Amino acid sequence: QVQLVESGGGVVQPGGSLRLSCAASGFTFSSYGMHWVRQAPGKGLEWVAFIRYDGSNKYYADSVKGRFTISRDNSKNTLYLQMNSLRAEDTAVYYCAKSTGGGAIGGYFQHWGQGTLVTVSS
């Protein structure tokens, strides 16, 4: 079955950087678009970024545009999120999620990982 396992979370100072990874298994990773979604403590879900199955298109929430970069390595079945210039308001559990198709149109979050916690604090 589909498995998504996030890693790389931790405590980082404001202005610092962190790279999250999401190891995928149980499906043909190279055929599906992938998302990052975050959830601040006690808050709702916030979509962060999407990458097309082949990496040719990427979309970002305005709150992270210019600071975060989504990427993927289809040879390693792994999704990444490079987070730079981190702020306190980026503190959240970060989930990776598999889309329903390869592109963005009509896609939703079909499968989710368990998340990794990022804490931005001095």
Place this chain on the structure above:
Amino acid sequence: QPVLTQPPSASASLGASVTLTCTLSSGYSNYKVDWYQQRPGKGPRFVMRVGTGGIVGSKGDGIPDRFSVLGSGLNRYLTIKNIQEEDESDYHCGADHGSGSNFVWVFGGGTKLTVL
């Protein structure tokens, strides 16, 4: 882009039924909405997609028949019948928006369902 509005909380007794509501902002009455269940301390899981004609596509893996959806106007509803203890969760609605060069995905604030 649409704004999705959900009441922050709902409650229902064991064995009863409850309907959760997700309301789209004006002008987006033709949008489909996706429902997600999030049990305490867990990642979300997809429940089903709903449009004005009802369910779109299939339910998520392991979602029981007790869960159903309806859509009307700007409202998208998730109904749970014969509520069980394991249904106590946060329920989030979401929608995608965009075309061509830009896409975004938006969520409502979530509804915390308490089973009494």
